[in-house]
Amino acid sequence: MRIDAAVGNLPPGIHSVPLSRERFGIPGDANGSRDPRVLKRDTDPATSEPSGSFMSTFLQRFTNVRRDEVPALLASLAFFFCVLSALMVIRPAREALGMRSGLDTVRWLFVGTALVTLAVNPVFGFLVSRFRRISFIGATYVFFAASLLVFWALLTFAPDAAGEISGRVFYIWFSVFNLFSTMVFWALMVDRFSLEQSKRLFGVIAVGGTLGAMFGPWLAWTYVEVLGTANLILIAVGFLMLAVVAAAIVARLQPESLTEVDPDDPEAPPVVPEEEIIGGSAWEGFRAVVRSPYLFGICVFILVMAIMATFIYFTRLTMVAAMTQEMDEQTGLFAQIDFWTQFSTFLLQILITGHIMKRVGVGVALALLPITVSLGFIGLAMTGTFTALILLEAAYRAMQRGITRPARETLFTVVNREDKYKAKAVTDTFVYRTGDVVGAWSDGLLARLGVGLIGMTTVVVPMAVAWAGLGFWLARKQRAEAARQAVDEPTPREPAGRGAR
Numbered sequence: 001m002r003i004d005a006a007v008g009n010l011p012p013g014i015h016s017v018p019l020s021r022e023r024f025g026i027p028g029d030a031n032g033s034r035d036p037r038v039l040k041r042d043t044d045p046a047t048s049e050p051s052g053s054f055m056s057t058f059l060q061r062f063t064n065v066r067r068d069e070v071p072a073l074l075a076s077l078a079f080f081f082c083v084l085s086a087l088m089v090i091r092p093a094r095e096a097l098g099m100r101s102g103l104d105t106v107r108w109l110f111v112g113t114a115l116v117t118l119a120v121n122p123v124f125g126f127l128v129s130r131f132r133r134i135s136f137i138g139a140t141y142v143f144f145a146a147s148l149l150v151f152w153a154l155l156t157f158a159p160d161a162a163g164e165i166s167g168r169v170f171y172i173w174f175s176v177f178n179l180f181s182t183m184v185f186w187a188l189m190v191d192r193f194s195l196e197q198s199k200r201l202f203g204v205i206a207v208g209g210t211l212g213a214m215f216g217p218w219l220a221w222t223y224v225e226v227l228g229t230a231n232l233i234l235i236a237v238g239f240l241m242l243a244v245v246a247a248a249i250v251a252r253l254q255p256e257s258l259t260e261v262d263p264d265d266p267e268a269p270p271v272v273p274e275e276e277i278i279g280g281s282a283w284e285g286f287r288a289v290v291r292s293p294y295l296f297g298i299c300v301f302i303l304v305m306a307i308m309a310t311f312i313y314f315t316r317l318t319m320v321a322a323m324t325q326e327m328d329e330q331t332g333l334f335a336q337i338d339f340w341t342q343f344s345t346f347l348l349q350i351l352i353t354g355h356i357m358k359r360v361g362v363g364v365a366l367a368l369l370p371i372t373v374s375l376g377f378i379g380l381a382m383t384g385t386f387t388a389l390i391l392l393e394a395a396y397r398a399m400q401r402g403i404t405r406p407a408r409e410t411l412f413t414v415v416n417r418e419d420k421y422k423a424k425a426v427t428d429t430f431v432y433r434t435g436d437v438v439g440a441w442s443d444g445l446l447a448r449l450g451v452g453l454i455g456m457t458t459v460v461v462p463m464a465v466a467w468a469g470l471g472f473w474l475a476r477k478q479r480a481e482a483a484r485q486a487v488d489e490p491t492p493r494e495p496a497g498r499g500a501r
Helices: 003-008 036-042 054-062 067-101 103-130 133-157 164-192 195-227 229-258 284-291 293-323 327-360 362-383 386-414 417-448 453-488
Strands: none
Touching: 067 164, 067 195, 067 229, 067 327, 103 133, 103 164, 103 284, 103 293, 103 417, 133 164, 133 229, 164 195, 164 229, 164 386, 164 417, 195 229, 195 327, 195 386, 284 293, 284 417, 293 362, 293 386, 293 417, 293 453, 327 386, 362 386, 362 453, 386 417, 386 453, 417 453
C-alpha cells in the first residue's frame, strides 16, 4: 500500500501530518509513482541501516543481504537445512551397509547408481514438462520420504532380511536420493534469484545446508546406539516433510517481491509466473547438454569434480574398513568424520564465502577447488597418514560446499527455465554419477597396477590444472551471456530466452 493512500484513508478524527517521501527513503516522485516496497532495491546492503528482528539485523550487518531479501533468504536457509539434515543423518548408514559386500562391490554399486540415475532422469523430465514447479518439487521429496519408510519397515520388522542385497539396494537408492534432493533445491534457487543476487546470497544459503550437514551426523553419531540405524530413517523422513513446507514458503515469499521490483535494478530477481508449466520433452535435458558448449562445459567440470571426490572416497573406505567391521561402529565413525568435515565447511563459509564471489569473481571461486585438490594430494603423497587424508577430505568438502557449489549454481542463472530444471538434472545427477563410475574404476585400476599415492598425485595435478582453466572459461561465458541478455531482453518482466546456447 502506498503511504499517500494510507494517510488519505485515516479514520475520522485523526488528522494526517504531511510526510516527506525523502525522509523515509522511499524512491519516486511526490505522486508515489514507485511502490515503497522496492525502496531497498536502491540501497547498498553494506550501508543500509539494519532494522527489524535480530536475525534480520545480523544478516544485513555481516552479509550482503538486503532488508527485503531477508524473509525469502531465511526460508531458503531452512529449506536447505532440512534437506541436508535428512541426507546426512542416514548417510553413515549408507556407508556401513554398502561396505558389507566389500570395496569391489561398492565399485559395481557405482555403476548401478549411474544406470538408475539415467533411468530416473526422463521421469523427472516428464514431471517438469507436465506439472507446476512447486508441485513436482514437492512430489520429489514426498516420493523419497515414502521410499525411506519402506527401508525402515524392512530393517524394523524383517531385520534378518536386511542382508547384502537390501544393503546394496539402499546404497544405490540413497546415492540417487542424495543428488536429486540437492539438485531440486538448487534448481528452485536459480529459478528464483538473479545472477547478481546469486553471487551475494548463494554463499549465505549454503550455510543452511552446512548446518544441516553438521546436525545430521551429530544426531547419528550421538543416538545411533540408542535408536539404532533403522530409526534414524524416521528422523530423515521428518526432515523431508519439513523441506516440502519450506519449499512452499520460498515459492510464496519470492513472487510477492517480484510483483513490485524496480525495473531499473540489475539485481532484481527474475519474474516467475507460478502457474506456468515448463512443457517440452522429457529428454530435453540431454539434448540441451549436447547442443550447448556452455552446458557441456559445466558437465565436464562436474565430471572431473566427481572423479576427484571418488579418489578421496575410496581411500577413506579402505582405512575405515581396516579399523572395524561392526555396522553401528562404522556408522558412528563415518558420522564423526562427516561432522568435523562439515564443521570445517561452516567456518569457511562464515569467514569468507559470503563475499568471495562478489570480490574475486565466479572464475576464481571455481578454481579454488582444483587448487585445494592439488595441494591436498601433494600433502597426502608426502605424509601418507590418516590425518592427512582427513585434512584433505575436510578441505575438499569445505571448499566444494562452501565456495564451489554456490559458484557453480550461479552458472545456471543465465540459462532458460527449462534448462534450469531438465539440463541441470542431467548435469547434477547422471553426469556426476558417471564421474563416480570413472573415478571408482580408475582407482581400482591404479590399485591393481600398484600405483601409490605419489603416482596418483602425478595424475591428479595435471587434471586439476585443466579443471581450473575450465572454471575460468565458464565464468567468462557466463558474463558474456548475462551481457547479451541485458541487451536483448525486451522488458525486465519477460522470462529469459533460451540462453547460453
